[in-house]
Structures are given as structure tokens and as C-alpha cells.
Amino acid sequence: MSIRNLDFIxxxxxxxxxxxxxDKSKVGYMVLRxxxxxxxxxxxxxVNSQREAISGILAYPRVSALPRVPDLxxxxxxxxTVPGLVRDCGEAGVRGLVILSAGFRExxxxxxxxxxxxxxxxxxxxxxxxxxxxxLGVIAPHVGLNASFAADTPRPGHIALISQSGALCTSLLDxxxxxxxxxSHFVSIGNMLDVGFGDLIDYFGEDPHTKSIILYVExxxxxxxxxxxxxxxxxxxxxxxxxxxxxxxxxxxAASHTGAxxxxxxxxxxxxxxxxxxxxxxxxxxxxxxxxxAGQKLPRGPRLAIVTNAGGPGxxxxxxxxxxxxxxxxxxxxxxxxxxxxLPPWWSHGNPVDVxxxxxxxxFAQALAIVLAxxxxxxxxxxxxxx
Amino acid sequence: MSIRNLDFIxxxxxxxxxxxxxDKSKVGYMVLRxxxxxxxxxxxxxVNSQREAISGILAYPRVSALPRVPDLxxxxxxxxTVPGLVRDCGEAGVRGLVILSAGFRExxxxxxxxxxxxxxxxxxxxxxxxxxxxxLGVIAPHVGLNASFAADTPRPGHIALISQSGALCTSLLDxxxxxxxxxSHFVSIGNMLDVGFGDLIDYFGEDPHTKSIILYVExxxxxxxxxxxxxxxxxxxxxxxxxxxxxxxxxxxAASHTGAxxxxxxxxxxxxxxxxxxxxxxxxxxxxxxxxxAGQKLPRGPRLAIVTNAGGPGxxxxxxxxxxxxxxxxxxxxxxxxxxxxLPPWWSHGNPVDVxxxxxxxxFAQALAIVLAxxxxxxxxxxxxxx
Numbered sequence: 083m084s085i086r087n088l089d090f091i092x093x094x095x096x097x098x099x100x101x102x103x104x105d106k107s108k109v110g111y112m113v114l115r116x117x118x119x120x121x122x123x124x125x126x127x128x129v130n131s132q133r134e135a136i137s138g139i140l141a142y143p144r145v146s147a148l149p150r151v152p153d154l155x156x157x158x159x160x161x162x163t164v165p166g167l168v169r170d171c172g173e174a175g176v177r178g179l180v181i182l183s184a185g186f187r188e189x190x191x192x193x194x195x196x197x198x199x200x201x202x203x204x205x206x207x208x209x210x211x212x213x214x215x216x217x218l219g220v221i222a223p224h225v226g227l228n229a230s231f232a233a234d235t236p237r238p239g240h241i242a243l244i245s246q247s248g249a250l251c252t253s254l255l256d257x258x259x260x261x262x263x264x265x266s267h268f269v270s271i272g273n274m275l276d277v278g279f280g281d282l283i284d285y286f287g288e289d290p291h292t293k294s295i296i297l298y299v300e301x302x303x304x305x306x307x308x309x310x311x312x313x314x315x316x317x318x319x320x321x322x323x324x325x326x327x328x329x330x331x332x333x334x335x336a337a338s339h340t341g342a343x344x345x346x347x348x349x350x351x352x353x354x355x356x357x358x359x360x361x362x363x364x365x366x367x368x369x370x371x372x373x374x375x376a377g378q379k380l381p382r383g384p385r386l387a388i389v390t391n392a393g394g395p396g397x398x399x400x401x402x403x404x405x406x407x408x409x410x411x412x413x414x415x416x417x418x419x420x421x422x423x424x425l426p427p428w429w430s431h432g433n434p435v436d437v438x439x440x441x442x443x444x445x446f447a448q449a450l451a452i453v454l455a456x457x458x459x460x461x462x463x464x465x466x467x468x469x
Numbered sequence: 470m471s472i473r474n475l476d477f478i479x480x481x482x483x484x485x486x487x488x489x490x491x492d493k494s495k496v497g498y499m500v501l502r503x504x505x506x507x508x509x510x511x512x513x514x515x516v517n518s519q520r521e522a523i524s525g526i527l528a529y530p531r532v533s534a535l536p537r538v539p540d541l542x543x544x545x546x547x548x549x550t551v552p553g554l555v556r557d558c559g560e561a562g563v564r565g566l567v568i569l570s571a572g573f574r575e576x577x578x579x580x581x582x583x584x585x586x587x588x589x590x591x592x593x594x595x596x597x598x599x600x601x602x603x604x605l606g607v608i609a610p611h612v613g614l615n616a617s618f619a620a621d622t623p624r625p626g627h628i629a630l631i632s633q634s635g636a637l638c639t640s641l642l643d644x645x646x647x648x649x650x651x652x653s654h655f656v657s658i659g660n661m662l663d664v665g666f667g668d669l670i671d672y673f674g675e676d677p678h679t680k681s682i683i684l685y686v687e688x689x690x691x692x693x694x695x696x697x698x699x700x701x702x703x704x705x706x707x708x709x710x711x712x713x714x715x716x717x718x719x720x721x722x723a724a725s726h727t728g729a730x731x732x733x734x735x736x737x738x739x740x741x742x743x744x745x746x747x748x749x750x751x752x753x754x755x756x757x758x759x760x761x762x763a764g765q766k767l768p769r770g771p772r773l774a775i776v777t778n779a780g781g782p783g784x785x786x787x788x789x790x791x792x793x794x795x796x797x798x799x800x801x802x803x804x805x806x807x808x809x810x811x812l813p814p815w816w817s818h819g820n821p822v823d824v825x826x827x828x829x830x831x832x833f834a835q836a837l838a839i840v841l842a843x844x845x846x847x848x849x850x851x852x853x854x855x856x
Contacts, residue, residue, distance in 0.1 A: 365782075392634065395636055398711075
């Protein structure tokens with residue numbers, strides 16, 4: 083049920099942009115520009131009560147005036163207008179909402195009251211699902227959908243990203259576009275008034291384009307839904323999570339920023355482990371994971387062989403491997419004998435396979451071929467140090 | 470005493486290159502080229518028994534035939550010739566040796582025997598100090614000295630690097646030259662037959678050019694000397710260390726590569742802490758430390774203010790700060806009042822100071838000036854996320 087409804091958000095045929103604008107400094111400008119320049123195959127309706135057209139595209143004064151009912155409406159107007167617009171959309175039969183507007187729970191009591199009003203409206207329309215408010219939007223490159231005010235669109239790929247921080251999305255996008263990292267979905271979930279991590283993990287778990295899921299988490303609101311979704315899919319699709327607000331000081335900072343209160347960190351750790359989620363502790367590691375998951379098949383098992391032309395980096399790689407609970411592959415006797423045939427006599431005679439500093443491409447390739455063919459090896463790391 | 474002798478290695482007037490060569494694939498070519506192209510102010514004597522000149526420079530058949538006694542001799546000949554050359558140098562009155570040749574302890578019993586022979590020779594000449602064997606060499610940019618076979622020379626700076634892995638030196642140099650990171654000294658210490666970490670920390674501790682020391686350690690041979698040197702200087706000059714071989718598997722890999730047996734990791738941790746050495750666990754962190762130490766003054770204390778235009782990255786920075794035992798500065802009431810004057814009403818009202826996503830350069834600068842002037846703040850981290 084929840085999954086069918088999310089299709090209206092991630093694979094819509096008709097989209098209304100409420101608050102579409104010609105002013106380049108406005109979110110409503112960025113969203114419309116992204117929707118009409120990314121190859122989206124459906125119809126985009128600008129909604130603006132003041133203007134006949136936006137960017138030359140015929141605009142409509144309100145949702146009820148649209149020629150057909152949109153599947154998705156993206157709301158970019160000031161926070162105080164949002165509860166009324168949610169009601170309008172619900173009454174018109176809209177099934178998905180992405181609310182980009184800020185000025186809700188994160189801004190104090192007045193904003194929290196507005197958010198409560200939205201919840202009241204939402205409950206009148208059981209089929210209506212909402213992402214946000216206070217978010218960057220959603221991107222689904224496989225269907226040419228960029229319903230966000232991000233400056234870029236990533237290429238289609240196999241990673242689904244779900245982030246509670248819009249700014250992190252922007253940084254990650256910047257980098258991903260440069261590195262040509264692709265995504266199946268890119269979701270900034272903001273204040274999670276309705277759709278949360280659990281719903282999205284459920285949805286991406288079933289999505290054929292998605293092969294792995296990366297999360298930036300500040301707080302989990304629906305712990306039960308989150309856990310059951312993660313446990314259901316983490317065996318077949320790796321889930322990697324960065325959990326912010328690990329300490330009292332940072333949890334406090336998180337609360338002042340999304341209005342979310344982060345939980346006890348050790349509880350979170352235990353939950354992640356139980357759910358099969360791999361936790362990372364640095365943004366750089368998150369990026370590394372994204373790159374690796376985007377470019378590599380999953381290895382058959384944990385046994386890694388290291389082929390290196392330098393001893394020190396081989397030791398460092400071994401340190402990292404063992405720290406991350408990997409296993410240093412024990413090469414078969416046949417492989418050791420073959421390696422001794424192609425390598426100089428003082429090679430390391432074990433794993434890491436040190437092909438020595440004077441190795442040319444041929445010696446490297448010969449050693450690599452032998453190691454790759456070894457049935458005791460699940461994956462190979464090649465370390466090439468300039469010498 | 471040990472320090473005066475090391476001056477002959479790091480600030481020599483005359484240098485012999487034993488095994489100097491015109492063959493570009495040879496170490497003896499690289500070393501001579503580095504010595505005569507880096508601005509060294511003294512005399513370089515090529516020593517080669519077969520040739521009248523190397524690279525057009527008059528060569529001498531042996532050390533005893535040189536016009537004056539060199540302070541330093543760099544040996545690049547095959548390992549079996551080295552014990553005899555050490556004796557020749559000692560008898561000629563040479564005070565410093567850098568032995569680049571490989572094929573010693575790291576290569577098995579035969580090499581170990583050769584190393585023992587060198588030790589026998591060395592003991593006949595109490596004033597002779599040796600770096601190596603099996604190393605990349607030494608670089609002292611402030612005196613234009615590059616007695617190594619590295620492909621690059623870093624610019625003069627304030628970091629002393631001491632590495633037990635030559636390959637790591639090469640990688641670090643590659644990066645440092647690109648990033649314009651400067652060094653006071655860059656030392657690959659190889660098998661540490663004589664000069665070890667303790668001697669060098671003592672020496673760089675007294676060196677006016679050196680403001681911080683970075684170590685790549687696989688094994689400590691002279692634990693007592695190491696500890697007393699580190700404790701003497703770590704308060705005034707930060708010492709950062711990467712210790713490889715943390716686990717049984719990686720310690721084994723280290724042993725097969727430098728012939729050094731790494732110790733129990735927890736012992737090492739305790740020793741580092743007692744000596745005031747900051748331990749890092751990733752090569753990337755080592756590079757970050759180098760960059761920070763090269764470009765920044767040391768902060769007065771641990772209290773950090775964070776000025777950010779995005780909440781999520783502010784939370785992540787706080788996480789890292791607390792994890793690294795830093796302190797989140799508590800801003801003074803005066804600063805909070807001033808910040809409220811220049812920032813929008815829904816700013817974070819605390820540290821991290823979230824100047825919000827729409828902040829331009831002016832708002833950033835105003836907030837930064839207020840925070841920098843706060844007496845409760847020792848250092849400021851600015852996070853600028855593209856929005």
C-alpha cells in the first residue's frame with residue numbers, strides 16, 4: 083500500500099509546481115527549471131496565482147484549475163500558505179506531495195504549529211503521501227525526474243540515497259556529478275512529517291534499479307518501521323548509514339537544526355547491527371562506499387588478497403581490512419608456487435603479495451591473474467605506489 | 470653528541486655518491502641528479518671505479534681517492550659491497566652514511582648476515598652515524614639537500630617527516646608537491662641499523678625549522694630512546710604518528726617487508742599516549758594533519774567554534790570534534806547578542822553558529838568576526854556548503 087502510493091512521487095505522469103517563479107533567486111524557479119530540463123516525459127503545470135505564464139509555460143492560478151489531476155505536487159511557497167495548499171491538493175485528488183518550504187518545526191513553536199496543521203489536513207486524505215517539509219526535494223534519474231532545487235542532476239545508477247540534511251545532499255551531488263557516480267534515487271526527506279526512512283527503504287528494497295542504499299540519519303522517528311524495513315532488505319541490498327549527533331553536544335546541534343532529537347548513540351549502534359546496516363563514521367567513508375558500490379559487484383565473501391608494489395601500503399591496507407572485520411585471504415599452495423615462478427626470489431611469499439618496487443605492468447598483471455584465479459580469494463585489492 | 474653527528478648527514482658540506490651512475494634506471498643516477506639540481510651549496514663527488522666522469526662530473530675510483538674528506542657518503546651499490554664500503558668510509562673519516570641499497574634483513578638470512586657485518590664495521594668508528602639500509606634517503610629542503618632517489622623535492626617548510634616505509638615517502642611526496650606542503654626534513658629510515666626514531670626526534674626537536682613531526686612507524690627498536698625523546702618535545706612540537714601492523718595479520722606482513730617485528734598494539738597505544746604522541750589511523754588523516762600543521766598556527770586551547778551555512782555538516786563537525794576529545798566552545802552572552810543582531814531570527818542561537826543556507830559572504834564575515842573576537846573561543850572552523 084505505502085509502496086504503491088510512493089510511485090506517485092517517484093514516477094509521476096503529471097506534476098504541479100506550486101509557487102513556480104521566474105525569479106532566479108527563488109526555489110520555485112530552480113524546481114521548474116530542473117523539471118523541464120532533465121528529460122522528464124510527463125506534463126509539468128506551473129501554479130502561480132499572479133502570472134499567466136512562467137518561463138513561457140502556461141500557468142494556472144490554483145490546483146483546482148488544472149486541466150487534469152497531477153500525481154505529484156511540489157510546494158515551494160512560504161510556510162504559512164502550506165496547510166491550505168495541502169488541503170487543496172488533497173481535495174483535488176493529488177496523491178504525492180513534496181514540500182520544499184522551510185520555516186516549520188526547525189524554526190520554533192510557530193513553525194511547529196504549522197506542521198501540526200499540515201498533519202491535520204493530511205489525515206483527511208489517507209492516500210496522500212508527503213515528503214518534507216524543509217527539504218531539497220527528490221531526484222529519480224532513471225525517469226528523468228528532478229523535483230528539487232539542487233543545482234545538478236546525477237546520472238542514472240544503482241545507489242539510492244536518503245538524507246535528512248539537504249546541505250549534505252547538495253555536497254554529495256556536487257561530488258557525485260564530478261565523479262560520475264550514478265543514483266537510482268536521491269531523496270532529501272527533511273522533517274519527515276509523513277514519509278520516513280522505513281517507507282523509503284521498503285520502496286527502494288523492491289525497486290529493480292536500486293542495488294544499495296546510503297542513509298544520512300540524524301534521528302529515526304518510526305523505529306519499528308525502520309528496523310523491519312532494514313532487516314528485510316539489508317541481506318540482498320547493502321545499506322550504509324552515517325548517523326549524526328553521536329554525542330550530547332552534536333545531538334543538541336541536530337535538534338536546533340531539524341527540530342529532531344537524536345537518540346542514545348549506543349542504542350542506535352545496536353539497532354544498526356541488528357538490522358544489518360553498515361555504519362560509517364566519516365563523510366569521506368560515505369563517499370568511498372558510494373563509489374565502491376556504484377562501480378563494483380559485491381564480492382563473494384570477506385577474503386581479500388592484496389597485490390602491492392610496496393610493503394608499507396600493503397601493511398596499512400591489511401590494518402584497515404582487519405579493523406573492518408575483513409579476512410586476509412590465505413593463498414593456496416598452487417598459487418604460491420606459481421607466484422614464486424613469476425616474481426623475484428625475495429617476494430613476500432604470502433598475502434599481501436609484494437611484487438616489489440621495480441615491478442613493471444607485466445609482473446603486476448601476472449601476479450594479479452594468479453591471485454584472481456585462486457579459489458581461496460573473494461576479492462583483490464591492487465595497491466600501486468609510485469616508485 | 471648524537472645531534473652533532475647528525476648534522477653531518479642533514480647539513481653536509483661535501484657529499485660522496487658511491488655508485489653514482491649515468492644509467493637512468495639506476496638509483497645512483499637519481500641520487501646524483503637530485504643532489505646537483507636542488508640548489509645544494511656544497512660539493513658532490515661521484516664515486517665510480519669504472520668511469521672517469523658521471524653526468525660530465527669528474528668521478529673518483531674510491532672514497533680514499535677524494536680530494537677532501539666528505540661529511541656524508543650516500544651508498545647505492547649492491548648489498549654485498551656495502552660492508553667493505555662502510556669500512557672504507559670509516560677509515561677515510563666520513564661522519565655520516567645514508568645507505569640506499571636494499572637486499573638486507575628484509576631479504577632473508579643472507580641479507581641479515583650482511584647487515585651484521587655492517588654493524589661490526591660501524592662499531593669500529595664511534596663517530597660514524599648511518600641511516601638505512603633499504604631506504605629512499607633524506608631530504609632537507611632548507612639547505613637544498615636531496616640525498617634520495619625520490620622523483621621530487623618538496624618545498625622548505627616546518628614539518629619533519631620520518632617514515633619506515635620508503636613507498637609511503639614517495640606517495641606522500643607526490644601529494645605534498647602537488648599541494649605545496651613544505652617540509653623541514655623528509656627522512657626514510659629503512660631498516661634502522663643505527664639511526665632510529667629516537668635520535669631523529671631528538672634532533673628535530675632542537676631544529677629551529679621544525680615545528681611539528683609526523684611519523685610512519687612499523688616497529689620501534691629503541692623504545693627507551695623513543696619515549697624519552699618524544700616526551701621531551703611533544704609539548705612544544707606536536708608529534709603525529711601512524712603505527713602500522715596493528716593486527717596479527719598486518720604485523721606479519723610488516724615483518725616480511727622490513728624484517729621488523731611489530732609489537733603488541735595496545736602497548737604501543739599506551740606508550741604513544743604517555744609520550745604525548747597523537748595517533749592517527751588512516752593515511753588520509755596523516756595527510757590532513759600535515760596540511761593543517763603546515764598552514765596553521767597551533768590553537769590556544771581545545772575550544773572550537775563552528776560557523777556553518779548548513780545544519781547537517783555542522784552536526785557532523787561536532788561529532789568529529791567530540792570524538793577527537795575537542796571541546797565545543799560555549800559562546801559568551803555578548804557574542805550571542807551580537808550574532809542575533811546580524812543573523813536572521815531563526816539562526817541556531819548557539820555553537821555551531823548556523824548562518825543559514827541563504828547567507829552571502831557579508832553575513833558569513835560578520836558572524837565570523839564576532840566569533841573570532843569571543844574570548845571563550847580558541848579556534849574557528851568555517852563550513853561552507855554549496856547551496
